[in-house]
Amino acid sequence: MNLTLHVWRQQNxxxxxxxxxxxxxxxxxxxxxxxxxxVVNERxxxxxxxxxxxxxxxxxGICGTCGVVVNGRPHGPRExxxxxxxxxxxxxxxxxxxxxxxxxxxxxVLKDLIVDRGALDRIIAAxxxxxxxxxxxxxxxxxxxxxVLAELSMDAAACIGCGACVAACPNASAMLFTAAKVSHLGLxxxxxxxxxxxxxxxxxxxxxxxxxxxxxxxxxEAACPKGITVETIGRMNADYVMASLTVGRRAAxxxxxxxG
Amino acid sequence: xNLDPKVPSGPLAEKWSKTKFDYKLVNPSxxxxxxxxxxxxxxxxxxxxxxxxxxxYYVKCFCYQDSPRRAHSIAAQGGINAAKNYHNDGDSVxxxxxxxxxxxxxxxxxxxxxRLAEVSNSIIDQCAALGxxxxxxxxxxxxxxxxxxxxxxRTFYARGQTGQQLLLGAYQALERxxxxxxxxMFTRHEMQELIVVDGRARGIVVRDMVTGAVETxxxxxxxxxxxxxxxxxxxxxxxxxxxxxxxxxxxxxxxGFANPCFTQIHPTCIPVTGEHQSKLTLMSESLRxxxxxxxxxxxxxxxxxxxVPEDERDYYLERKYPSYGNxxxxxxxxxxxxxxxDEGRGVxxxxxxxxxxxxxxIGRLGEDTIREKYGNLFEMYERITAEDPYxxxxxxxxxxxxxxxxxxVDYNLQSxxxxxxxxxxxxxxxxxxxxxxxxxxxxxxxxxYFVIPYTMGDYLARTKQAPLAADHPDVRAxxxxxxxxxxxxxxxxxxxxVTSFHRALGRIMxxxxxxxxxxxxxxxxxxxxxxxxxxFWRNVTVPGSGDxxxxxxxxxxRVADFLELGELIIRDALERDESCGCHFRxxxxxxxxxxLRDDQRFTHVAVWEYQGDAAxxxxxxxxxxxxxxxxxxxxxx
Ligand SMILES: Cc1cc2nc3c(=O)[nH]c(=O)nc-3n(C[C@H](O)[C@H](O)[C@H](O)COP(=O)(O)OP(=O)(O)OC[C@H]3O[C@@H](n4cnc5c(N)ncnc54)[C@H](O)[C@@H]3O)c2cc1C
Ligand code: FES
Numbered sequence: 047m048n049l050t051l052h053v054w055r056q057q058n059x060x061x062x063x064x065x066x067x068x069x070x071x072x073x074x075x076x077x078x079x080x081x082x083x084x085v086v087n088e089r090x091x092x093x094x095x096x097x098x099x100x101x102x103x104x105x106x107g108i109c110g111t112c113g114v115v116v117n118g119r120p121h122g123p124r125e126x127x128x129x130x131x132x133x134x135x136x137x138x139x140x141x142x143x144x145x146x147x148x149x150x151x152x153x154x155v156l157k158d159l160i161v162d163r164g165a166l167d168r169i170i171a172a173x174x175x176x177x178x179x180x181x182x183x184x185x186x187x188x189x190x191x192x193x194v195l196a197e198l199s200m201d202a203a204a205c206i207g208c209g210a211c212v213a214a215c216p217n218a219s220a221m222l223f224t225a226a227k228v229s230h231l232g233l234x235x236x237x238x239x240x241x242x243x244x245x246x247x248x249x250x251x252x253x254x255x256x257x258x259x260x261x262x263x264x265x266x267e268a269a270c271p272k273g274i275t276v277e278t279i280g281r282m283n284a285d286y287v288m289a290s291l292t293v294g295r296r297a298a299x300x301x302x303x304x305x306g
Numbered sequence: 307x308n309l310d311p312k313v314p315s316g317p318l319a320e321k322w323s324k325t326k327f328d329y330k331l332v333n334p335s336x337x338x339x340x341x342x343x344x345x346x347x348x349x350x351x352x353x354x355x356x357x358x359x360x361x362x363y364y365v366k367c368f369c370y371q372d373s374p375r376r377a378h379s380i381a382a383q384g385g386i387n388a389a390k391n392y393h394n395d396g397d398s399v400x401x402x403x404x405x406x407x408x409x410x411x412x413x414x415x416x417x418x419x420x421r422l423a424e425v426s427n428s429i430i431d432q433c434a435a436l437g438x439x440x441x442x443x444x445x446x447x448x449x450x451x452x453x454x455x456x457x458x459x460r461t462f463y464a465r466g467q468t469g470q471q472l473l474l475g476a477y478q479a480l481e482r483x484x485x486x487x488x489x490x491m492f493t494r495h496e497m498q499e500l501i502v503v504d505g506r507a508r509g510i511v512v513r514d515m516v517t518g519a520v521e522t523x524x525x526x527x528x529x530x531x532x533x534x535x536x537x538x539x540x541x542x543x544x545x546x547x548x549x550x551x552x553x554x555x556x557x558x559x560x561x562g563f564a565n566p567c568f569t570q571i572h573p574t575c576i577p578v579t580g581e582h583q584s585k586l587t588l589m590s591e592s593l594r595x596x597x598x599x600x601x602x603x604x605x606x607x608x609x610x611x612x613x614v615p616e617d618e619r620d621y622y623l624e625r626k627y628p629s630y631g632n633x634x635x636x637x638x639x640x641x642x643x644x645x646x647x648d649e650g651r652g653v654x655x656x657x658x659x660x661x662x663x664x665x666x667x668i669g670r671l672g673e674d675t676i677r678e679k680y681g682n683l684f685e686m687y688e689r690i691t692a693e694d695p696y697x698x699x700x701x702x703x704x705x706x707x708x709x710x711x712x713x714x715v716d717y718n719l720q721s722x723x724x725x726x727x728x729x730x731x732x733x734x735x736x737x738x739x740x741x742x743x744x745x746x747x748x749x750x751x752x753x754x755y756f757v758i759p760y761t762m763g764d765y766l767a768r769t770k771q772a773p774l775a776a777d778h779p780d781v782r783a784x785x786x787x788x789x790x791x792x793x794x795x796x797x798x799x800x801x802x803x804v805t806s807f808h809r810a811l812g813r814i815m816x817x818x819x820x821x822x823x824x825x826x827x828x829x830x831x832x833x834x835x836x837x838x839x840x841x842f843w844r845n846v847t848v849p850g851s852g853d854x855x856x857x858x859x860x861x862x863x864r865v866a867d868f869l870e871l872g873e874l875i876i877r878d879a880l881e882r883d884e885s886c887g888c889h890f891r892x893x894x895x896x897x898x899x900x901x902l903r904d905d906q907r908f909t910h911v912a913v914w915e916y917q918g919d920a921a922x923x924x925x926x927x928x929x930x931x932x933x934x935x936x937x938x939x940x941x942x943x
Contacts, residue, residue, distance in 0.1 A: 058854060076579040078690075084584055084805070091803045091858060096849050099857055101372065103545040105585050107686065108470055109376040124689075131689045156516055157855040164493070167373050171485035175478035176437045180357040180755045183428070183435035187392060190446025200439040200464060203471060207375055231437050 047073050047139035054146045059154050075135035099158040107131040110206030114159045115146040120210035120269040128271040148209050150218035152256040163209050165255040173247030174227040195233050202229035204272045214269035217258030222266035224252050225282035226274045242289035307915050309928045312716040313417040318934050322421045330767035337362030340766050345497045346531030347374030350730025352476035353754025359483035368492045375477040378533050378545045382469020383590035385461035386747040388426035397458040399423045409455040410738020411887035412937050418735050425756040426748050436475035440464050452595050453743035455635040461744045466683040497552045499784040500559045507726035508774050511784045518853035520788050524774050531729040534709035538868045540812025542706035543588040549864040550871050553713050553732050562714035562722040562913040564734035567879035570888050571821050572707035573639035577659045586705040591743040594632045596667035599623050601660050605650040611699050630942040637740045637888045640704035644821045654701045663699035710737040714913045718761035729753040739887025792852045795862045800845030804861045807842050819876050824892040828880040839869040884908045
């Protein structure tokens with residue numbers, strides 16, 4: 047099949063970008079979306095031009111490295127599918143496809159379709175962990191976990207940190223990302239001791255980054271390639287309220303180390 | 307080359323505890339004066355960086371992705387082994403040790419493997435404590451599944467995303483230390499040179515992949531946890547960025563490279579669809595718990611799978627290996643698949659495929675149970691092939707998946723360069739000539755969480771080193787080498803793309819040094835690589851500049867190294883004139899086509915020493931001695 051691509055090209059963070067149009071000929075429906083870009087890039091390189099820069103690594107939908115906005119939708123038209131798992135059979139011969147990077151103040155564009163998502167790591171560093179120094183653990187079966195809680199925790203832990211939720215949100219909020227981690231750890235018995243400190247520290251970091259606030263559009267849930275639901279946001283909000291109620295000023299000061 | 311494995315004396319089961327006691331310790335208040343470089347943030351790297359930082363060392367950690375959480379460990383699906391014996395089915399440290407040595411076809415070092423089995427249980431405890439949401443039974447206790455090469459159920463898992471969950475556990479522990487300032491993280495930085503001064507590893511030179519800046523980082527010791535080099539085959543189950551550059555640079559600085567030809571071909575991957583193919587996707591071995599592998603009995607049978615009656619199907623693994631059946635080890639299952647395809651009984655458009663069929667287990671357990679166990683894998687399969695594996699059997703074919711070879715290390719995980727430690731898939735240590743499923747995650751975390759914290763302390767406590775000046779001639783030379791290579795690659799301005807060279811190399815490797823090898827093919831392959839490499843350095847085209855994000859330049863550097871490493875792999879395969887594990891030499895097989903080892907001549911590790919670009923490397927040997935188990939012919943019948 048033959049396609050027309052409108053691709054965001056931007057030299058670096060300091061230079062303004064623009065759309066450039068490319069024709070993509072002889073594309074097989076069995077190609078993944080990124081393989082289609084590979085083909086376009088090979089032809090650009092052969093013609094002596096700079097290829098389109100895009101982030102990718104595993105190409106199996108698990109590392110969270112890839113991520114572009116395809117015709118206005120993060121990761122493209124197919125539900126619960128990352129760009130690397132999207133296949134060209136989802137498009138028709140003659141289609142025009144617009145390809146852009148994640149658009150969010152907290153994710154500056156580095157080049158073409160590549161953005162800087164370091165803010166997500168900083169949210170985790172602020173409190174998205176259980177402090178269990180290596181070597182200190184009791185026998186794994188010493189703490190039974192209700193199956194349903196383990197499953198719910200796993201649902202939230204499936205987040206790949208790609209940032210599609212931020213890209214989809216009209217406010218560029220990182221609520222779904224943060225809530226997924228709060229849920230993953232907060233649902234488990236091992237996560238209880240730090241549960242309230244964790245949510246406070248992570249939300250504080252989220253606010254300190256350039257993310258917007260959540261106004262319940264739920265676009266994040268629709269865009270999430272791993273099916274993380276806004277239920278996690280409900281859980282996080284509840285924990286946050288509990289944290290403010292149960293943690294007095296002195297305790298908050300003690301907990302301010304972020305559990306570190 | 308000093309290849310003393312430093313295996314401690316004493317009974318096998320006491321070696322590790324005794325050694326831990328013998329290690330010198332660094333006083334707690336002195337630990338912060340030491341700095342350690344960790345290249346890699348996978349299970350081995352993130353685990354190691356976090357544990358060293360917890361002890362109080364100052365750690366600098368590097369990865370080429372934009373976040374440490376994206377290391378390729380994230381893609382592991384099926385599970386992680388441990389000798390917990392939670393199911394009372396006869397497992398033990400000894401059995402895990404034995405299965406691993408036997409699975410590796412008796413080409414691994416006994417003492418290392420025993421230690422691995424010994425710490426396996428602590429790994430599961432640690433991961434659970436860090437919040438890894440392992441699969442549970444209704445009583446709340448941990449669930450297990452079975453993996454190839456074992457007759458006990460010892461594999462712990464988190465749906466089909468075990469690697470992801472284990473890595474997130476290690477990543478979160480690492481981020482906690484980053485938050486405390488104990489680890490400094492460098493993402494999008496690629497190591498391109500090792501700095502060796504007075505015979506000791508003292509630092510690395512990296513390229514900042516965003517600005518192109520060439521940076522030097524010095525430390526008291528360097529660890530490489532940079533993963534496997536299977537992308538030398540171009541098509542593989544690895545992530546696109548996985549590379550051999552870090553270990554190859556170390557090899558060229560004097561580190562021995564052990565058993566490079568031990569490359570694992572995984573039996574169950576989604577088959578190739580066309581020339582555009584950029585990578586292959588694994589379908590986890592865990593599927594073989596409930597899926598049955600078959601091909602039609604007739605050659606060239608083009609009927610739809612559902613139209614082939616039961617008695618016209620050949621469940622060839624169950625037929626040939628009745629006691630292990632579909633759970634025969636990987637090397638054996640891959641070769642069996644190749645064999646039936648060579649006989650013209652392969653399925654799918656290319657004839658390079660076999661069925662993995664779930665109809666029977668769906669009938670027995672119900673679709674919901676299968677969905678709960680493997681839902682995400684089935685979904686992944688459907689995304690790629692547009693076929694529904696709940697109703698049509700999967701089509702699978704072997705693909706390059708893992709490298710047992712890697713930099714040579716002693717019992718302390720130290721390479722032949724003092725101060726250079728190698729962890730995880732990047733070293734050669736524990737899997738011999740074939741790795742069993744669910745044992746790589748175990749080894750990565752064993753190295754990172756439970757071995758390096760001890761061995762590093764001993765090295766630092768015993769080594770007095772003066773601070774190194776940033777303008778030391780060896781440092782300057784390493785920096786100049788990195789800058790010079792970049793300029794050279796950019797300056798060629800030839801006509802052929804990097805990817806086209808990589809594909810060509812991959813084809814040579816797959817055809818000449820794949821699932822079945824022989825001297826004539828290996829020699830022919832060996833002759834094909836130098837001309838390709840010569841053309842690369844004359845005719846490759848790398849657009850753009852060196853002071854910006856330049857993905858063609860990144861790939862060019864990696865492919866340049868693969869073009870050298872590929873040659874060493876074939877050379878090693880040629881020299882190892884026996885069949886063992888993954889390394890099947892057609893000249894050496896039993897009448898029924900099984901691998902035939904030559905214990906007399908090859909019960910050793912082959913360790914290659916670099917002699918300069920123009921010279922042939924030298925092959926050394928580390929003899930393997932088995933004091934505790936008897937070498938036997940592997941049988942899974
Ligand atoms: C699809 C798939 C499924 C698997 N499933 C299983 C399974 O179920 N069970 C099991 O036990 N094993 C499995 N394995 C194998 C296992 O995942 C790997 O062997 C293991 O995760 C390797 O971990 P590692 O820490 O050694 O390296 P990796 O996780 O590969 O990490 C390498 C790190 O090094 C960094 N790096 C590499 N080169 C450089 C450089 N030049 N400069 C700077 N940084 C660099 C990378 O950025 C990364 O952080 C699977 C493998 C694959 C491919
Ligand atoms: S490349 Fe890893 S999720 Fe797409």
